[in-house]
Amino acid sequence: MTYDATVQFKFDATFTPTYGSSSWTDDDFLPEEHYLITAPAADLNCKQYFKLFEKFLLCVGMDPQSIRSAAMSLVFNDCVREEDQRKVCKEYELTMNEDLEKKYQEWKDRDEEWAKIKEEWAHPESGIYKHQQQYTKEEMNAMCDAAEDKEKCREYNLREAEYYNKRAELDAEMYKSQENRYSDPQ
Numbered sequence: 001m002t003y004d005a006t007v008q009f010k011f012d013a014t015f016t017p018t019y020g021s022s023s024w025t026d027d028d029f030l031p032e033e034h035y036l037i038t039a040p041a042a043d044l045n046c047k048q049y050f051k052l053f054e055k056f057l058l059c060v061g062m063d064p065q066s067i068r069s070a071a072m073s074l075v076f077n078d079c080v081r082e083e084d085q086r087k088v089c090k091e092y093e094l095t096m097n098e099d100l101e102k103k104y105q106e107w108k109d110r111d112e113e114w115a116k117i118k119e120e121w122a123h124p125e126s127g128i129y130k131h132q133q134q135y136t137k138e139e140m141n142a143m144c145d146a147a148e149d150k151e152k153c154r155e156y157n158l159r160e161a162e163y164y165n166k167r168a169e170l171d172a173e174m175y176k177s178q179e180n181r182y183s184d185p186q
Helices: 021-027 044-060 066-076 082-091 097-121 137-146 152-184
Strands: 008-015 032-040
Touching: 008 044, 032 044, 044 066, 066 082, 137 152
Parallel strands: none
Antiparallel strands: 008 032
16 A cells, blocks of 8 residues: 655735835735645655745745744743753753753852862962972982982982973963963854
């Protein structure tokens, strides 16, 4: 058994000018307009039907913004349960007005937490992370004096100090570039 179905949207309009009016208004209208949109309906899903109806509404002169607003009013009105509205919000990652204060508080808490992390881990003046602080020269010498092979210790410490100094410079550059990225509006 085969199933064949079509859906049609039809629009017919005629314009009859009012006699005695100026001639420029007659040029703004066509004397007759006929639109017929036909589509196979056997396998159309709901979104395709809406797309088809959107094309029809555009043909008859509706504004795209008005069409979108009308489509949203099918979901967000007093006759639709809030639970169903929230499902649509979740699907399209929307926030309902009732949830804005909670969302704002979450953003505020996250920003405060980020500020604490930045304060805890970085020197504001240099951008060097606190956990990467270097030993002082006196502390390094004291450790090497306590070591068995003092020369190897001093050589190792010198290389390690060079490594950490370079790493601190790179981290400071990265920290400043990230700070600029988040503070510059784009």
